[in-house]
Amino acid sequence: xxxxxxxxxxxxxxxxxxxxxxxxxxxxxxxxxxxxxxxxxxxxxxxxxxxxxxxxxxxxxxxxxxxxxxxxxxxxxxxxxxxxxxxxxxxxxxxxxxxxxxxxxxxxxxxxxxxxxxxxxxxxxxxxxxxxxxxxxxxxxxxxxxxxxxxxxx
Amino acid sequence: xxxxxxxxxxxxxxxxxxxxxxxxxxxxxxxxxxxxxxxxxxxxxxxxxxxxxxxxxxxxxxxxxxxxxxxxxxxxxxxxxxxxxxxxxxxxxxxxxxxxxxxxxxxxxxxxxxxxxxxxxxxxxxxxxxxxxxxxxxxxxxxxxxxxxxxxxxxxxxxxx
Numbered sequence: 001x002x003x004x005x006x007x008x009x010x011x012x013x014x015x016x017x018x019x020x021x022x023x024x025x026x027x028x029x030x031x032x033x034x035x036x037x038x039x040x041x042x043x044x045x046x047x048x049x050x051x052x053x054x055x056x057x058x059x060x061x062x063x064x065x066x067x068x069x070x071x072x073x074x075x076x077x078x079x080x081x082x083x084x085x086x087x088x089x090x091x092x093x094x095x096x097x098x099x100x101x102x103x104x105x106x107x108x109x110x111x112x113x114x115x116x117x118x119x120x121x122x123x124x125x126x127x128x129x130x131x132x133x134x135x136x137x138x139x140x141x142x143x144x145x146x147x148x149x150x151x152x153x154x
Numbered sequence: 155x156x157x158x159x160x161x162x163x164x165x166x167x168x169x170x171x172x173x174x175x176x177x178x179x180x181x182x183x184x185x186x187x188x189x190x191x192x193x194x195x196x197x198x199x200x201x202x203x204x205x206x207x208x209x210x211x212x213x214x215x216x217x218x219x220x221x222x223x224x225x226x227x228x229x230x231x232x233x234x235x236x237x238x239x240x241x242x243x244x245x246x247x248x249x250x251x252x253x254x255x256x257x258x259x260x261x262x263x264x265x266x267x268x269x270x271x272x273x274x275x276x277x278x279x280x281x282x283x284x285x286x287x288x289x290x291x292x293x294x295x296x297x298x299x300x301x302x303x304x305x306x307x308x309x310x311x312x313x314x315x
Contacts, residue, residue, distance in 0.1 A: 037276065038248050038251065038252045039245065039248055040232065040235055040236060040245060040248045040249045040252055041248075041252050043236055044185070044235060044236070047237065085255075085274060085276060086276070087276055113259075114255055114256055114258070114259025114260070114263075114274060115259065115274070116259065116260075116263035117263070117270040118270065119270045120270075134259075134263065135255075135256045135259060135260075136180060136181045136184035136185045136256050136260065137184065138184055
């Protein structure tokens with residue numbers, strides 16, 4: 001879409017915002033899994049989700065991909081947010097493994113990472129991730145990338 | 155050095171200083187909600203390295219990025235990130251490590267052509283001041299001091315020649 005004027009641009013943004021608010025309103029409380037080796041970052045991601053207007057019924061945490069897989073064996077979640085650079089099992093391998101898990105297949109995964117190259121984005125998306133957020137990030141960016149994937153929850 | 159890793163000359167690397175400063179400012183502004191600017195090194199008493207976070211860079215860009223500050227400042231950084239008083243010393247170290255990680259990532263993402271050929275290590279944090287840090291990176295050293303809550307934070311990027 002090519003938007004010529006600032007007014008049309010603002011109108012488009014306001015429309016996207018209304019759609020997002022509508023999605024947030026209708027989706028209800030969700031269960032999320034946050035996979036990051038930093039406990040501080042896990043708290044920040046959780047806070048950003050809340051600031052984005054997403055109601056959280058339960059937040060599960062894992063400090064690497066392998067721990068994340070264990071959590072998913074016992075829990076069904078609506079959303080996974082995952083870092084890439086982690087010890088033991090990195091985020092890319094985790095995404096690939098989730099795609100093979102009957103219980104977790106189709107759960108939207110959004111990567112949140114300092115790795116911002118196009119190659120990383122392409123690799124993550126082709127492995128099964130639905131979104132990609134670069135650190136540092138604002139809660140607005142979380143809203144922009146997470147709400148659309150929740151809207152398409154399969 | 156092979157052609158693959160010969161990404162930039164020493165003089166080009168010295169020109170990266172404003173990019174490093176911008177990367178630092180963005181991380182502090184977005185994650186801590188505060189604006190910082192570089193201060194003249196000569197005017198400041200450099201921080202005694204009670205907390206030193208480091209992230210290694212390998213590939214097209216090879217070296218180490220360190221963020222160094224005193225205990226009180228590290229606690230303040232963690233508090234700003236969390237929006238609450240940190241629960242433990244571990245959480246303070248974790249927060250500073252993440253800041254270092256984000257500065258390194260943001261910096262390399264700003265250098266066209268580097269991001270895909272440069273990898274970052276998982277951050278490490280040293281606590282306690284009784285140590286001497288020697289990097290084997292023998293090339294350009296870019297360093298800046300900024301003030302966070304009026305206390306100095308030293309950010310240093312040492313690159314391999």
